[in-house]
Amino acid sequence: MTAVTVRAPAKVNLQLAVGPLRGDGYHDLVNVFHAVSLVDEVTAAPAGRLEVTVEAAPSARVAIEGVPVDGDNLAARAARLVAARLGVEPQVSLRIRKAIPVAGGMAGGSADAAAALVACARLWDDRDDPLLGRDDLLEIGAALGSDVPFAVLGGTAVGLGRGERLTPALTRGTFHWVFATADGGLSTPAVYAECDRLREEHGEPAAMPEVSQALMTALATGDVKGLGAALTNDLQPAALRLRPSLDRTLAAGRDAGAIGALVSGSGPTCAFLAESEGHAADLAAALEGAGVARSVVRAQGPYPGATII
Ligand code: C5P
Secondary structure (H helix, E strand, C coil): CCCEEEEEEEEEEEEEEEEEECCCCCEEEEEEEEEEEEEEEEEEEECCCCEEEEEECCCCCCCCCCCCCCCCCHHHHHHHHHHHHHCCCCCEEEEEEECCCCCCCCCHHHHHHHHHHHHHHHHHCCCCCCCCCHHHHHHHHHHHCCCHHHHHHECEEEEECCCCEEEECCCCCCEEEEEEECCCCCCHHHHHHHHHHHHHHCCCCCCCCCCCHHHHHHHHHCCHHHHHHHCEECCHHHHHHHCCCHHHHHHHHHHCCCCEEEECCCCCCEEEEECCHHHHHHHHHHHHHHCCCCEEEEEEECCECCEEC
């Protein structure tokens, strides 16, 4: 086998309910993940040693500075874990083509890790009945990061624990989204820490989160207005505190008629739900005109998880 290319999706969190801080430094979550048609691609090819190159996808305005091109890259760590499980040397070149914003709250690094897991597993073991099945890749993914298993799985899913224990959610139809990316990323640990700090400041201890039944019903019936009304993100106040300019971005989307508007995950990307494909085009044009984003991207969900192309 010469090379394997895998595509993996970005996510937006439809519900991100953050529970108490655990002893291991993570928070218990109810994390409803929704994969969208904004994808990174990873090509794995045999090489003399483990190499990583990162480039922006031709059509995407992704700033790739700051993405590690050494062994720290999440995709390289994924390759080493797969190699160890298969008992081979991690001699592979990983070429990462990014369209997902870096440190943008859309799990771009997790998508790269998921793509590398699937690509390396195929590159090093192309039997009809491979040694590492999907469950093994989900387990290895969870060791790499809380959002990696979902990038393998795709679709729409409820994540419990730190977000890695996944159950697919029933959905109907396609939802149309517009994403407004920002200059510069936000650090996920910093946003969680700010969330804890704000709760302490306001004397609001975290409760154990519960899945929103209104959200599940809206998804199952394809009710876009219901979905818009049910979108919630407990990290949003923290992201806004750390990046106050996002207030203007969210307001611009709401003023332009978005059905729902929220910070995606730990931000700073903002996500806007549209009523239809045409409405998404209008919304994207309005956001571009408002000058409140680095770039404006349209995408649809749900979208499949890591897929060999
Ligand atoms: O799992 P991952 O490496 O993506 O998590 C990055 C950071 O986000 C963690 O180190 C932690 O600070 C925070 N986090 C959390 N609770 C979660 C998931 C992530 O506090 N459930």
